[in-house]
Amino acid sequence: xxxxxxxxxxxxxxxxxxxxxxxxxxxxxxxxxxxxxxxxxxxxxxxxxxxxxxxxxxxxxxxxxxxxxxxxxxxxxxxxxxxxxxxxxxxxxxxxxxxxxxxxxxxxxxxxxxxxxxxxxxxxxxxxxxxxxxxxxxxxxxxxxxxxxxxxxxxxxxxxxxxxxxxxxxxxxxxxxxxxxxxxxxxxxxxxxxxxxxxxxxxxxxxxxxxxxxxxxxxxxxxxxxxxxxxxxxxxxxxxxxxxxxxxxxxxxxxxxxxxxxxxxxxxxxxxxxxxxxxxxxxxxxxxxxxxxxxxxxxxxxxxxxxxxxxxxxxxxxxxxxxxxxxxxxxx
Amino acid sequence: xxxxxxxxxxxxxxxxxxxxxxxxxxxxxxxxxxxxxxxxxxxxxxxxxxxxxxxxxxxxxxxxxxxxxxxxxxxxxxxxxxxxxxxxxxxxxxxxxxxxxxxxxxxxxxxxxxxxxxxxxxxxxxxxxxxxxxxxxxxxxxxxxxxxxxxxxxxxxxxxxxxxxxxxxxxxxxxxxxxxxxxxxxxxxxxxxxxxxxxxxxxxxxxxxxxxxxxxxxxxxxxxxxxxxxxxxxxxxxxxxxxxxxxxxxxxxxxxxxxxxxxxxxxxxxxxxxxxxxxxxxxxx
Numbered sequence: 001x002x003x004x005x006x007x008x009x010x011x012x013x014x015x016x017x018x019x020x021x022x023x024x025x026x027x028x029x030x031x032x033x034x035x036x037x038x039x040x041x042x043x044x045x046x047x048x049x050x051x052x053x054x055x056x057x058x059x060x061x062x063x064x065x066x067x068x069x070x071x072x073x074x075x076x077x078x079x080x081x082x083x084x085x086x087x088x089x090x091x092x093x094x095x096x097x098x099x100x101x102x103x104x105x106x107x108x109x110x111x112x113x114x115x116x117x118x119x120x121x122x123x124x125x126x127x128x129x130x131x132x133x134x135x136x137x138x139x140x141x142x143x144x145x146x147x148x149x150x151x152x153x154x155x156x157x158x159x160x161x162x163x164x165x166x167x168x169x170x171x172x173x174x175x176x177x178x179x180x181x182x183x184x185x186x187x188x189x190x191x192x193x194x195x196x197x198x199x200x201x202x203x204x205x206x207x208x209x210x211x212x213x214x215x216x217x218x219x220x221x222x223x224x225x226x227x228x229x230x231x232x233x234x235x236x237x238x239x240x241x242x243x244x245x246x247x248x249x250x251x252x253x254x255x256x257x258x259x260x261x262x263x264x265x266x267x268x269x270x271x272x273x274x275x276x277x278x279x280x281x282x283x284x285x286x287x288x289x290x291x292x293x294x295x296x297x298x299x300x301x302x303x304x305x306x307x308x309x310x311x312x313x314x315x316x317x318x319x320x321x322x323x324x325x326x327x328x329x330x331x332x
Numbered sequence: 333x334x335x336x337x338x339x340x341x342x343x344x345x346x347x348x349x350x351x352x353x354x355x356x357x358x359x360x361x362x363x364x365x366x367x368x369x370x371x372x373x374x375x376x377x378x379x380x381x382x383x384x385x386x387x388x389x390x391x392x393x394x395x396x397x398x399x400x401x402x403x404x405x406x407x408x409x410x411x412x413x414x415x416x417x418x419x420x421x422x423x424x425x426x427x428x429x430x431x432x433x434x435x436x437x438x439x440x441x442x443x444x445x446x447x448x449x450x451x452x453x454x455x456x457x458x459x460x461x462x463x464x465x466x467x468x469x470x471x472x473x474x475x476x477x478x479x480x481x482x483x484x485x486x487x488x489x490x491x492x493x494x495x496x497x498x499x500x501x502x503x504x505x506x507x508x509x510x511x512x513x514x515x516x517x518x519x520x521x522x523x524x525x526x527x528x529x530x531x532x533x534x535x536x537x538x539x540x541x542x543x544x545x546x547x548x549x550x551x552x553x554x555x556x557x558x559x560x561x562x563x564x565x566x567x568x569x570x571x572x573x574x575x576x577x578x579x580x581x582x583x584x585x586x587x588x589x590x591x592x593x594x595x596x597x598x599x600x601x602x603x604x605x606x607x608x609x610x611x612x613x614x615x616x617x
Contacts, residue, residue: 024512026512026514026515027512027513027514029514030513030514030517031431031513031514033423034423034424034426034427034430034431035427035431035434035436036423037419037420037422037423037424037427038423038424038427038428038434038436038437038440039436039440040420040424041420041424041440041443041444041447041484041485041488042436042439042440042443044447044458044481044484045443045444045446045447045450046443047458047462048447048450048454048455048458051457051458051461051462052454052457052458055457055461104353105353105354105356105357106357108349108350108353108354108357109350109353109354109357111350112350112351112353112354113354116347116350125354125358127610128358128361129357129358130606131361131603131606132357132360132361134538134542134602134603134606135361135364135365135542135599135602136541136542136543136544136573136598136599136602137542137543137544137545137573138542138544138573138576138577138580138595138598139364139368139542139576139595139598139599140364141577141580142368142576142580142591142592142595143364143367143368143595145580145581146371146580146588146592147363147367192360195357199357223339223340223342223343224343224347225342225343225346225347226339226343228346246449249449252451253449253450253451253452253453253454254451255451255452255453255544255545256544256545256573256577260577260580260581280451280453280545283453283457284453284545284548287457287548287549288548288549288552300457303453303454303457306451306453306454307450307454310449310450310451310454311446311449311450313449314445314446314449315446317449318442318445
């Protein structure tokens with residue numbers, strides 16, 4: 001321990017007073033350049049917070065921060081009253097539901113490729129999963145508009161709606177308009193889009209389980225599934241949780257596919273099949289058409305709220321990853 | 333106590349469930365790619381690559397339309413973004429890996445991760461406020477800046493991990509023969525890590541090339557080729573992801589078909605970049 005401390009102290013001393021060769025103009029210039037470029041990223045991130053807050057401040061002043069966040073009316077046309085609550089609710093509902101739908105299949109894929117599949121098959125599956133992450137959001141969006149949403153409407157939403165209409169009419173207000181573009185469609189697409197992230201991070205967590213753990217369990221006579229359930233999953237639990245939170249962050253920020261499929265309705269209540277909106281989707285839909293300065297400012301304030309939420313989710317995930325020391329979980 | 337048979341049946345059952353889940357996850361990918369190709373291949377003709385889009389009536393009257401301005405615009409905006417992001421990202425990556433004792437390093441790491449985790453749409457809003465508002469017009473340049481915000485944190489992060497993977501002994505060898513630090517970084521560490529650097533850059537490029545959200549408020553879109561090449565930089569420019577969105581939500585069936593064709597082009601562009609990145613990952617010295 002003490003030697004480690006000593007080395008570190010020596011390095012610090014050396015850096016404070018580097019030998020002559022490191023004080024030549026070349027090194028000074030290079031260090032200056034690199035540090036400037038590094039600082040520019042720091043400034044950029046800070047400026048994002050300040051700019052969004054600054055541009056949204058008119059709306060935040062008008063309604064108060066909590067008044068804005070909790071406000072349920074979004075009326076850019078007549079009353080000019082803006083509240084972000086519907087979009088906050090839409091974002092949280094769709095992304096949490098998408099995570100719940102996708103997490104079990106994602107973990108299953110990770111377990112299958114890490115523990116069951118032969119190497120060549122695992123490689124192919126890995127590449128295909130990464131391919132899902134590579135498909136641009138708008139491409140999934142156009143597929144959702146013209147293929148998935150009509151298909152879901154005809155095979156799922158309408159039959160369920162008809163059944164509810166004849167047997168349980170009290171369900172109809174909860175189900176909502178089964179037109180195909182709505183909360184459920186958006187959630188399904190979101191679930192599909194975050195699977196690669198959850199899978200990659202879960203796989204990292206599973207890989208970090210020591211081989212001895214598996215062997216010990218096998219030696220006790222456990223079947224393959226029992227090894228996974230008793231030796232691997234409890235050990236990788238934290239990493240899987242961190243991966244899930246990071247994927248949630250992805251889902252919260254996902255914009256285009258959701259904006260194309262959620263149906264864009266700015267008033268509560270949102271229903272299961274009916275249209276809704278999320279924070280990114282309302283920015284995409286209204287930003288280019290916002291005329292009133294208060295409207296523009298309110299959209300920026302929504303951006304600021306989104307920034308805060310994304311920040312909290314990312315910091316929490318970073319805390320978990322550090323605590324359970326899994327690697328960054330890079331998806332290509 | 334369960335019998336061995338019960339446990340074995342359970343084991344088999346779970347294995348089947350895992351295989352089934354894997355298939356369920358992979359099926360949509362194949363369906364999406366198949367649909368994109370089936371719907372779009374018909375609209376991919378010579379006109380698509382040589383004509384500009386024009387007004388909707390142009391398509392309704394059956395006159396030739398295409399997306400040549402979109403494809404050119406995409407290339408201009410994407411490479412502009414790369415030119416902006418590459419030096420900054422490389423610099424930040426070098427700072428993270430080669431100057432680990434610098435006081436600002438932990439701050440930079442947190443800020444870079446934060447920027448990376450931010451939704452792309454917020455980067456569009458930031459570029460709108462920083463570039464579009466002062467310039468007073470939507471422009472290809474602001475689109476490039478917005479996309480560079482997407483690329484930056486990825487390049488910085490991948491550069492850091494590529495340089496970190498080079499053993500310290502290489503740096504020590506360079507210092508031992510009297511090279512200054514900047515020569516050590518530029519002439520020994522970076523060449524040794526070149527495949528990692530290329531991979532990281534390509535990944536960042538591909539990720540940004542598929543983004544539409546930041547471009548909606550910055551490069552905005554344009555149905556025509558600009559009259560002068562400077563219009564690609566200083567005026568509103570069309571890009572594939574943003575055009576694909578506009579085509580998909582338009583009410584014209586001819587434009588829907590063009591949207592599918594644009595999806596093929598975009599998909600091929602992004603996938604080729606990723607495939608190249610994968611190819612470089614496999615390269616060893």
